Amino acid sequence: xxxxxxxxxxxxxxxxxxxxxxxxxxxxxxxWMVASSFKSNLEIFAYPPALIDDSFSFEAYLAVLGxxxxxxxFFNSYLVAIFVTICTVVTSILAGYSFSRYDFRFxxxxxxxxxxxxxxxxxxxxxxxxxxxxWLGLYNSYAALVLTYMxxxxxxxxxxMTGYFNTLPRDLDEAVMIDGGGSFVTLWRILVPISLPGIxxxxxxxxxxxxxxxxxxxxxxxxxxxxxxxxxxxxxxxQHSFEWNQxxxxxxxxxLPVLILFxxxxxxxxxxxxxxSIKG
Amino acid sequence: xxxxxxxxxxLSPTLALLAALTIVPIVxxxxxxxxxxxxxxxxxxxxxxxxxxxxxxxxxxxxGALSNTFYFAIVSVIAHFIIGLSFxxxxxxxxxxxxxxxxxxxIYILPWVFTASIIAILWRLLLNPHGVINFVxxxxxxxxxKLEWLSDRDLALNxxxxxxxxAGYPFYMVSFLAGLQGIPDDLYxxxxxxxxxxxQLFRFITxxxxxxxxxxxxxxxxxxxxxxxxxxxxxxxxxxxxSTEVLSTYTYKAAFSSHEYSIASTLAMIILAICTFVGVxxxxxxxxxxx
Numbered sequence: 001x002x003x004x005x006x007x008x009x010x011x012x013x014x015x016x017x018x019x020x021x022x023x024x025x026x027x028x029x030x031x032w033m034v035a036s037s038f039k040s041n042l043e044i045f046a047y048p049p050a051l052i053d054d055s056f057s058f059e060a061y062l063a064v065l066g067x068x069x070x071x072x073x074f075f076n077s078y079l080v081a082i083f084v085t086i087c088t089v090v091t092s093i094l095a096g097y098s099f100s101r102y103d104f105r106f107x108x109x110x111x112x113x114x115x116x117x118x119x120x121x122x123x124x125x126x127x128x129x130x131x132x133x134x135w136l137g138l139y140n141s142y143a144a145l146v147l148t149y150m151x152x153x154x155x156x157x158x159x160x161m162t163g164y165f166n167t168l169p170r171d172l173d174e175a176v177m178i179d180g181g182g183s184f185v186t187l188w189r190i191l192v193p194i195s196l197p198g199i200x201x202x203x204x205x206x207x208x209x210x211x212x213x214x215x216x217x218x219x220x221x222x223x224x225x226x227x228x229x230x231x232x233x234x235x236x237x238x239q240h241s242f243e244w245n246q247x248x249x250x251x252x253x254x255x256l257p258v259l260i261l262f263x264x265x266x267x268x269x270x271x272x273x274x275x276x277s278i279k280g
Numbered sequence: 281x282x283x284x285x286x287x288x289x290x291l292s293p294t295l296a297l298l299a300a301l302t303i304v305p306i307v308x309x310x311x312x313x314x315x316x317x318x319x320x321x322x323x324x325x326x327x328x329x330x331x332x333x334x335x336x337x338x339x340x341x342x343x344g345a346l347s348n349t350f351y352f353a354i355v356s357v358i359a360h361f362i363i364g365l366s367f368x369x370x371x372x373x374x375x376x377x378x379x380x381x382x383x384x385x386x387i388y389i390l391p392w393v394f395t396a397s398i399i400a401i402l403w404r405l406l407l408n409p410h411g412v413i414n415f416v417x418x419x420x421x422x423x424x425x426k427l428e429w430l431s432d433r434d435l436a437l438n439x440x441x442x443x444x445x446x447a448g449y450p451f452y453m454v455s456f457l458a459g460l461q462g463i464p465d466d467l468y469x470x471x472x473x474x475x476x477x478x479x480q481l482f483r484f485i486t487x488x489x490x491x492x493x494x495x496x497x498x499x500x501x502x503x504x505x506x507x508x509x510x511x512x513x514x515x516x517x518x519x520x521x522x523s524t525e526v527l528s529t530y531t532y533k534a535a536f537s538s539h540e541y542s543i544a545s546t547l548a549m550i551i552l553a554i555c556t557f558v559g560v561x562x563x564x565x566x567x568x569x570x571x
Binding site for chain 1: 286293295367375376386395397500506507528531545548559563
């Protein structure tokens with residue numbers, strides 16, 4: 001191949017240009033969010049705009065972290081997301097085990113039901129949930145959020161968990177069964193320990209979905225001490241005359257848990273996703 | 281005998297939850313849609329059959345919301361596909377070192393990390409008339425004035441669609457990356473031996489190999505975008521003058537602003553019908569990939 005060196009050089013330069021353009025598209029808005037969280041509210045729309053200006057300070061962060069009402073949003077979000085994650089992981093392990101290891105009469109119907117739940121719009125369920133949750137006496141409670149979030153986390157979790165269990169050879173559990181262990185023992189002693197990567201990816205994904213939920217948190221809670229982070233940002237927007245720097249600081253702080261989880265577990269997570277929810 | 285019931289026992293928590301929180305509510309909302317005077321109302325409920333559907337389907341506001349929803353969803357899905365696949369191909373190239381690629385992958389995934397309400401507030405800052413995007417466009421000579429991206433009737437729908445595009449492409453990118461790594465190298469070698477150029481390799485090997493993923497993603501994304509609520513609610517609230525009103529914001533307002541629960545339930549059933557229609561293709565495609 002004549003002139004292939006020059007050809008590769010040109011391809012390399014083009015790739016770099018494309019990579020940097022893409023990085024600007026994806027990253028600059030985020031950079032601006034972080035930069036704005038360090039400005040004073042007066043400098044937010046300064047002309048000409050600067051990434052870092054004289055007003056650089058941690059004041060917006062101190063304001064958010066020093067406000068018990070806003071800290072409460074974080075407490076609520078963590079509490080709800082952790083509960084949803086634990087309940088979803090346990091339930092999906094049981095369901096995934098059933099789908100992966102047993103043949104039963106309604107298996108096909110139930111599989112379709114679980115895949116189908118993914119296409120049910122939350123807005124359709126919102127009106128009956130409102131009535132149901134009030135009727136159960138759970139309006140404005142954590143339980144209301146945990147229960148309703150699970151409807152949407154569970155179907156992904158079960159599909160991912162079943163996919164993971166399917167990759168493990170059946171000989172493993174059959175050996176234990178022959179030795180006299182029951183199916184329940186087999187599941188918790190053998191399958192669960194070796195499925196840890198799958199369980200972690202289910203857990204991380206569930207936590208992300210729960211942390212980000214908006215519609216049910218908006219309609220099923222009423223008082224500010226029950227609001228989660230996404231609703232807290234919504235409230236800040238409505239209240240005082242746009243404290244942009246504080247909203248950006250709250251956004252940065254509110255995104256950190258998911259960002260950290262993602263960076264720590266991205267390998268498991270991407271592998272779990274491709275093995276489970278989306279098949280190719 | 282006992283073994284026969286085991287799979288059902290393991291499934292029982294899931295089935296109980298799904299029955300109580302999807303099947304019962306869907307039946308309830310369907311019944312609401314056939315009745316007038318539901319929930320907050322002094323008068324007893326009256327059965328009206330399909331009258332609510334006739335009322336909604338002939339309403340101009342509904343048709344506006346429907347066409348906005350489809351515009352929003354179709355443009356988003358196409359753009360997600362193009363950007364997601366381009367970024368995945370860029371990150372899959374052999375011309376760049378692995379460490380560099382890992383760094384860029386994290387940057388490209390960033391929008392995915394943020395929840396919709398944070399994305400909404402961030403773009404309200406960026407797209408503010410006095411914001412940085414107007415400044416850059418003005419300095420580059422692309423625009424002559426400060427545009428009101430989110431409060432101009434002619435711009436708002438495209439602006440929220442753009443925000444949704446930014447927010448949603450990483451899911452495609454991640455899935456395509458996994459898919460690209462699953463394509464065996466032999467296929468490309470055979471293609472090169474046959475004298476195929478890079479476009480032909482892409483067109484006749486990469487695309488067909490990714491087809492099942494593309495279909496799954498596009499259908500799932502279409503469903504998600506059809507019922508996207510948070511992003512629009514927190515950027516424009518459906519305004520100005522209903523120019524960004526989509527089915528979900530319209531339903532929310534019918535229920536919680538005007539307390540027309542029968543109409544809201546009817547709208548909720550229509551959204552469900554659209555999503556179920558698309559969902560049927562999704563389930564079929566998933567099953568085919570399974571078997």
